[in-house]
Amino acid sequence: xxxxxxxxxxxxxxxxxxxxxxxxxxxxxxxxxxxxxxxxxxxxxxxxxxxxxxxxxxxxxxxxxxxxxxxxxxxxxxxxxxxxxxxxxxxxxxxxxxxxxxxxxxxxxxxxxxxxxxxxxxxxxxxxxxxxxxxxxxxxxxxxxxxxxxxxxxxxxxxxxxxxxxxxxxxxxxxxxxxxxxxxxxxxxxxxxxxxxxxxxxxxxxxxxxxxxxxxxxxxxxxxxxxxxxxxxxxxxxxxxxxxxxxxxxxxxxxxxxxxxxxxxxxxxxxxxxxxxxxxx
Amino acid sequence: xxxxxxxxxxxxxxxxxxxxxxxxxxxxxxxxxxxxxxxxxxxxxxxxxxxxxxxxxxxxxxxxxxxxxxxxxxxxxxxxxxxxxxxxxxxxxxxxxxxxxxxxxxxxxxxxxxxxxxxxxxxxxxxxxxxxxxxxxxxxxxxxxxxxxxxxxxxxxxxxxxxxxxxxxxxxxxxxxxxxxxxxxxxxxxxxxxxxxxxxxxxxxxxxxxxxxxxxxxxxxxxxxxxxxxxxxxxxxxxxxxxxxxxxxxxxxxxxxxxxxxxxxxxxxxxxxxxxxxxxxxxxxxxxxxxxxxxxxxxxxxxxxxxx
Numbered sequence: 001x002x003x004x005x006x007x008x009x010x011x012x013x014x015x016x017x018x019x020x021x022x023x024x025x026x027x028x029x030x031x032x033x034x035x036x037x038x039x040x041x042x043x044x045x046x047x048x049x050x051x052x053x054x055x056x057x058x059x060x061x062x063x064x065x066x067x068x069x070x071x072x073x074x075x076x077x078x079x080x081x082x083x084x085x086x087x088x089x090x091x092x093x094x095x096x097x098x099x100x101x102x103x104x105x106x107x108x109x110x111x112x113x114x115x116x117x118x119x120x121x122x123x124x125x126x127x128x129x130x131x132x133x134x135x136x137x138x139x140x141x142x143x144x145x146x147x148x149x150x151x152x153x154x155x156x157x158x159x160x161x162x163x164x165x166x167x168x169x170x171x172x173x174x175x176x177x178x179x180x181x182x183x184x185x186x187x188x189x190x191x192x193x194x195x196x197x198x199x200x201x202x203x204x205x206x207x208x209x210x211x212x213x214x215x216x217x218x219x220x221x222x223x224x225x226x227x228x229x230x231x232x233x234x235x236x237x238x239x240x241x242x243x244x245x246x247x248x249x250x251x252x253x254x255x256x257x258x259x260x261x262x263x264x265x266x267x268x269x270x271x272x273x274x275x276x277x278x279x280x281x
Numbered sequence: 282x283x284x285x286x287x288x289x290x291x292x293x294x295x296x297x298x299x300x301x302x303x304x305x306x307x308x309x310x311x312x313x314x315x316x317x318x319x320x321x322x323x324x325x326x327x328x329x330x331x332x333x334x335x336x337x338x339x340x341x342x343x344x345x346x347x348x349x350x351x352x353x354x355x356x357x358x359x360x361x362x363x364x365x366x367x368x369x370x371x372x373x374x375x376x377x378x379x380x381x382x383x384x385x386x387x388x389x390x391x392x393x394x395x396x397x398x399x400x401x402x403x404x405x406x407x408x409x410x411x412x413x414x415x416x417x418x419x420x421x422x423x424x425x426x427x428x429x430x431x432x433x434x435x436x437x438x439x440x441x442x443x444x445x446x447x448x449x450x451x452x453x454x455x456x457x458x459x460x461x462x463x464x465x466x467x468x469x470x471x472x473x474x475x476x477x478x479x480x481x482x483x484x485x486x487x488x489x490x491x492x493x494x495x496x497x498x499x500x501x502x503x504x505x506x507x508x509x510x511x512x513x514x515x516x517x518x519x520x521x522x523x524x525x526x527x528x529x530x531x532x533x534x535x536x537x538x539x540x541x542x543x544x545x546x547x548x549x550x551x552x553x554x555x556x557x558x559x560x561x562x563x564x565x566x567x568x569x570x571x572x573x574x575x576x577x578x579x580x581x582x583x584x585x586x587x588x589x
Contacts, residue, residue: 018392025389029400035460036406038430039418051428054437094313101309113310120321122573124521126545127566128320130559131327133549154320157313215411217524218542222550232524236413239420239528246421253414264409265402272472275465276510280472 036257042250050246065251073252076234082145083230084213087152088206094153095160096202100194102161103168104176114165117158118277125218136223145228151219156209159274163208166278167201168194204270211260231256325566331559338553351560360536361544368540368568370451372519375458380511382459383466390467391474401471408464416528419457420446424529450530450537457525462518466511473507474500516572520565541565 042050044061098117102110132151133142141147171194179189195202217232224233235256238249264271272280335347355361390401407415423430426444435443445453477500485495523542526532532539532547539547541561549558 018394021389021392022394025386025392025394025400026396028386028389029404032407032460032463033403035415035418035423036410038422042422050422053428054433055430094316097309098313101306105306107306110306113314117313117317119573120317122517122569123321123325124542124562124565124569125523126521126542127328127562128324129545130331130549130555130562131324132320134555135324150320154317157317161313211409215409217411217413217527218521218546221524221527222546232411232413235411235417236524236528238417239413239531249417249421253418257410257414260409260411261406264405268402268405268468271405272468276469276514279510280469280507281476 069252080230083148086149088209090153091156099164152213163205167198207267208274336556378459379462379466386467387470405464412524413528420529
């Protein structure tokens, strides 16, 4: 610690305080991460070890739980993947042109349109679920992946428009003007300038959409039952019938949250932008 | 790609592209607008419509118009008022705790120390965990009265075993939700702190400001925008908490942890009482939107002041 370049120039009193604050930070972080660490550990225990009181901290890791969780996990994984990827693609198809138009051809109405789109995020799912459920029932969309994709697209579309609008306004306007002088059409501006120059933004936005769709619970539980049930419904089933298999539950949970954890760690900086709709950077 | 870019005349007369410009933006915006209108506005107005009927799916043929009777039922039954109270308590309690914890963590992580980047990255984990995973893991492995980790901690400190979800149901759910949302607060607040220019702090120090003065007069005013974003984003999200309750207490014991979204789920999907569930949905939307109007103002202000 004394060799750390960061605290070389502060007085001893400050150094002691700094070390104490760092220890406190690590302790708080450990407390916060503990539930997850505990879940990861349980995934590699036997059922007896997972239930043991006092808790078992050292054990020989086994992989049986993952094997046992797979038969239920794989179909749900497929559904989650299709719903998350499908809704992200659909939200992009609908949202990218809108974001482009609002960013490159801003009118007086543009801010109003953006605000209105954001306001649809304030619509609690419970405010729309009843008619949607009845409509889905009549259209035979209940417990189908297209039905789930339609709802997740609603959830992610405002996010796509807002985030991509914010990335596209950052492209220097002179580039569009140069293209216009060269006779570029609106379509060319969109495909040759706006999209290629906002690729990093698209990646970040897609990542966020995938995470939100993957973790969604309310629509999944109420609009699917078996055929189209994604991972959230699969994990929910442990609440009752399988709640006694902690090690297996942990293995299933690890398989469910690990992809999102890795994505989220990687896209951490973009998370802030997406989560606050660009209000805090 | 090439199919929708028709060959343009090389001699670019200025009126021609201008006509294109006038038309194109609204054409490009409409698909997204229409989609959102169809999937949010239309169903909401149907929800409002259903809320004026006695409408149960068990007997769909009889659907009498009863005016505001559903609302009267909702707002006069003491049990339903408790659910409204639960909704506010859960959202408000979690919000307060996440702000305090998230703010403290943001201040701690805003210092230079070994492993800071790694901790910052790891600390967002609980926010990324699916709400229902949080619920089943906490319910079974941490809060279980006999085998749960917390019971072992209490017992090894010489205390009596506690059945957390039965004895302190709302506190347990708030703890769970707080664990999930603290990283969100931390992330936004930390970003807010890091955008504070160093020279302002230095100037204050040169003027002999104490750390407390520095915090009150420099850091806090700058922090307000990030704090407001956390307050409003979380308020909207926390009024809709559902998966955590579904996966842990199922609204119980009794209605101790039933909030509006869970109540609507029960009414609509267990009792098939579409009329009452719709009325509760409308109330939730009104409650959320009162807060949302304030949020919109805030975001408009900050995005227009961005200079873009």
